[in-house]
Amino acid sequence: MELKSPPRWQRLALLAGWLLSVSALAATERAGVDRQGNAHIPAFTVPYSSYASPQARQMFQRVLEQGRHAPPLAGPIADSRSYYDRINSDRAERMRRLYPVRIGNRRIGGVPTQVIMPARGIAARQRKRVLINLHGGAFLWGAGSGGLVESIPIASLGGIEVVSVDYRQGPEHVFPAASEDVAAVYRALLKQYPARNIGIYGCSAGGVLTGEAVAWIIARKLPVPGAIGTFCGSVTDMGGDSTYMAPALNGDPLTAKPLKLADLPYFRQAKVGDPLAFPANSPALLAKFPPTLLITGTRDFTLSSVIQSQRLLSAAGVDAELHVWDGMWHSFFSDPELPESREAYRVIVRFFDRKLGR
Template sequence: MGTLRSLWFATAALLGAAASAQGTAPSAKPDGTVTSPAISIPYSAYASPEAQAFFPKMLAAGSKAPPITAPIEQSRAFYDRLNSDRVTRMEKLYPIKMHSETIAGVNTDVVLPAQGVSPQNSHRVLINLHGGAFLWGAHSGGLVEAIPIASIGRIKVITVDYRQGPEHTFPAASEDVEAVYRALLKQYRPEQIGIYGCSAGGILTAEAVARLITDKLPVPGAIGTFCGSLLDIDGDASYIGPLLNGQGVPEHRLMLADLPYFHGANPRDPLVQPGLSPTLLAKFPPTLLISGTRDAVLSSVLASQQRLDQAGVQTELHVWEGMWHSFFSDPELPESQDAYRVIVRFFLHHLSR
């Protein structure tokens, strides 16, 4: 450790000297805030060639996204087009069958592998909670997260069209997840049910489990919180992630309280941020956490894993180099395919037969 620490200081001194020679030396304030006049960061050499080629295209597509303040119809139309294109590409790679179903009054899409559910999974089921800032992502966004898992894992996946903002506010989505979960408990044992989601869906997965615990329901056999977890969007990555994705350092970071869905909610409520309650966390099931080094939510995911571990919960953490928020929504990347493998393996290992 002493050698690594010495190497770090030597490297920092060398970079600082080079920056000073160019008149771009970074500075540090007493509170630890670091300022650098200019910075140029190449894309990661550890990412796959496919990701290196796709990254500029991803940035170009992202630059066309409506701002969070845009009319909700505009945002939903944009992301539905984006996700519908992904669904088309996914179905060519991962054959599935699907149908709509109302469960406990909640709209859902049921995704099944084209070759049929495997015998070992006949008594297992996964609940998917789609991403989309608690504003968009219903149907097509859920299918993006469900199709590869259902096909590769040969397991039934139910993706939930939960209530979102701005029409609805917390805890409407958690209530919908609980309603679906209660209905499934009539067909499955809790240890045979898994819940997972990405971004807002990852946050909602944690919130839903906290609600189940509070309502004294048995917890599912395992959960996955991807690109969003048990804590608010904060920490180093909330600044560095946007910078690494060409957006610059944000003057105001988007946090949960900024989302219409959480208007009126107490951001310190453990049912909003379960990571604030060690008592709740101690009752969580095994949890898979996924992120990427260019994800603005990476710090939140890392801190969530640490708190779960401190609470004695079995966790599995995977962070992909060079990857951005919800990177596995694009199925052609080797990193995405690796993520699907990790997700399937985790649930097949932890869910009871």
């Protein structure tokens, strides 16, 4: 049987397709992507997000300056605590001018806490509800002023009582000390409020601790809270693209070994596979989580882990709601003047208002 060659137009089409394929392959090779998908990226300029507000662009420079002067993580803990307390105290004062509150200190369940109340009083719909805040700070700093930064706008806008927990931190204490403290406060509040009317939330280390505390609560067979918020940190360890890309976008030195939670002093005795430390290790545990709000930004080094946490929670059947702000950095809503911060506060308040019991 005689084989006929394809018509000329088909030969031209095949040639064009082949040339496009070669061109695409050459472009990929020039970009430095190997067969494993590892990208070797030459120096280039990434403009600041066109979607971010002018206020965010200006504040970003201030945040970069703060980062350049921060004490090293491995340095004396007193230096880090003093440095971040000055920053957070300034933020808290700026917040109080925008969001009037009353602040008191109280021991709840034997644990020191700050109780933040809206200056105009508790809203009628919130009288049988309470929020627990878990401050950030790498499980090393953030007690006091850091909790106020995360609590003041939520208490004021939401018309709700917020209890910020001064949980035990490293290097003096190790896992599960913080989870035990949160559970003690939660157990005490259960005497006043139904579990469905209690919310827990935190940012950065506080977002991680929120997931750990819920895991601890479940393991202790306590009723789960009505809803939680894990911001700029969630139920997985840090990993993914953002641990490499965010430092570059934030002007930090690049590293071949990004920081892991297990590298922090607080976790030095924790096992990497322990679901009470890293709840993502147990889909069965995640399936028992309450509705969860997740917040991050595209310049946050925890972006990938927060996205992965939302994915795992959703796969486990949890109502997991993710919000990402373009151009925003780690814990961006700690600065109250940004339009993006005001949006984040509204998202948090509305989420708990929808999800908590009445």
